[in-house]
Amino acid sequence: MRPPKIPESVLVVIHTPALDVLLLERADRPGFWQSVTGSKDAPDEPLTETCRREVFEETGIVFAEPQLVNWDLANVYEIYPVWRHRYAPGVTHNTEHVFGLAVAPGTPVVLAPREHLRYEWLPWREAADRCFSPSNAEAILQLPQRLAAGA
Template sequence: MDLPRPHKIPESVLVVIHTDDRQVLLLERADRPGFWQSVTGSKDRLDEPLTQTAVREVGEETGIAIGSPEVPLSNLRDWQLSNVYEIYPVWRHRYAPGVTHNTEHVFGLLVPGGTPVALAPREHLRYQWLDWREAADRCFSPSNAEAILQLPQFI
């Protein structure tokens, strides 16, 4: 018998994965083909540190191991940006009744060019590396696009 899934915590991370030359990794959502985004994900528990959430989500969604020699933990930077946005109605059922907004914390992750990506097939269909401006234009989420446009000041 399946146990009911707990409600999602309305606090999440957005991780802009990029290279030194401002190429940005975007993922196409499996549940919404045509919707491209950076790595995103909610805390698993209320006391989970945001850095831990970012490390976990990047690993789950891309297979990139933060903390490895190729991608040290120091390459993950908290940009000290937060967005509060209304949760799209199509995804509100994942949250407790009455929850309509999410707080998203923005991180950047510098990876070497050519870093292999292994998608979680239940979450994403495809990935692509794009110039940062093109990546911002491709995002379906305005907060994700705005975060990518901030990239030059964090490199």
């Protein structure tokens, strides 16, 4: 039996300089599109390491440290009831830390078939509209301002 998930995760908005955003369709919920997301593997795992591991596991993308930007934004949200069984009894909320990851256009993507069915690169507004998660959509909508501010 797996240990319970840690209710602290990362959301990594992967984008090109032209603000095309990578979205992934969940295998366990077809029609649910999202950015890379995932929980810490251990309470002491650094958030940047969680990002590196999740981005590689879900997309096959390997990146250099300067490409990853911590937006210093944390969203606390209620875990969807359908996924609460993955957490310890009584855990109802997760803290999600948001990062941006700039990649070159045409960066190859290799999906983890157990996690995702398809991927698409979409213009940022269209990507935000496609996301099922409100916090993911809001992060994508912040992308132009974050890049303009050099964040």
